[in-house]
Amino acid sequence: MTKAIWNVDKVHSTIGFTVRHMMISNVKGTFNDFEGTVEGDPNDLTDASIEVNIHANSIDTRMPDRDDHLRSADFFDMENHPNLTFKATNMEKKSDNHYDVTGDFTIRGTTKPVTFDIIFEGIAKDPMSGEEAAGFTGSTKINRKDFGLTWNAALETGGFVVSDEVKINIEIQVRKQD
Numbered sequence: 001m002t003k004a005i006w007n008v009d010k011v012h013s014t015i016g017f018t019v020r021h022m023m024i025s026n027v028k029g030t031f032n033d034f035e036g037t038v039e040g041d042p043n044d045l046t047d048a049s050i051e052v053n054i055h056a057n058s059i060d061t062r063m064p065d066r067d068d069h070l071r072s073a074d075f076f077d078m079e080n081h082p083n084l085t086f087k088a089t090n091m092e093k094k095s096d097n098h099y100d101v102t103g104d105f106t107i108r109g110t111t112k113p114v115t116f117d118i119i120f121e122g123i124a125k126d127p128m129s130g131e132e133a134a135g136f137t138g139s140t141k142i143n144r145k146d147f148g149l150t151w152n153a154a155l156e157t158g159g160f161v162v163s164d165e166v167k168i169n170i171e172i173q174v175r176k177q178d
Contacts, residue, residue: 003039004177005039006037006174007037007177008037008172010032010033012173013171014030014169015034016031016169017166018166018169020165029060030059031054031055031056031084034052035053036052036086037049042123042174043123045093045099047091052086053083055082056078056082056083056084057071057082077108081107085104089102090102090103098117099119100115101115101138108147108148110148114142116139116170119137123135133173134173135173136170136171136172138172139168141166143164143165144165
């Protein structure tokens with residue numbers, strides 16, 4: 001397959017996260033507004049260009065008050081940093097459909113290298129639109145404090161309300177552009 005531009009189809013994609021809450025459970029959330037492109041051959045990402053832009057105000061943890069707190073200066077400070085971004089810098093093929101995709105991840109104005117464990121799920125033709133679509137799943141873990149997300153509160157029983165480790169999970173479908 002030749003190189004092409006593939007745009008993220010956000011209707012068929014999810015960018016989510018999981019963080020430990022009060023040391024006893026996990027809170028999950030998603031970002032509902034984002035865009036991205038893969039420029040290359042989905043069958044071989046080793047020389048692809050990948051960029052994703054996530055709108056911080058689209059955070060959704062199913063609790064509006066918590067979402068507002070996450071948008072505030074205590075966390076994402078979306079007034080000053082409205083977007084989270086990822087730009088791939090290196091793709092290493094681990095097996096036929098398995099990659100380590102490393103890139104510059106920017107949150108709250110801080111950029112750090114992050115590696116996603118990515119699986120290429122395949123290519124199919126959409127029977128409704130006739131467009132070619134490709135799918136990817138992946139995950140990584142980050143320390144939120146590395147990105148300036150330091151707010152926390154101590155618990156009476158010891159420990160803190162929010163863990164430092166955040167798991168990021170993605171399910172991405174991209175559509176080939178003409």
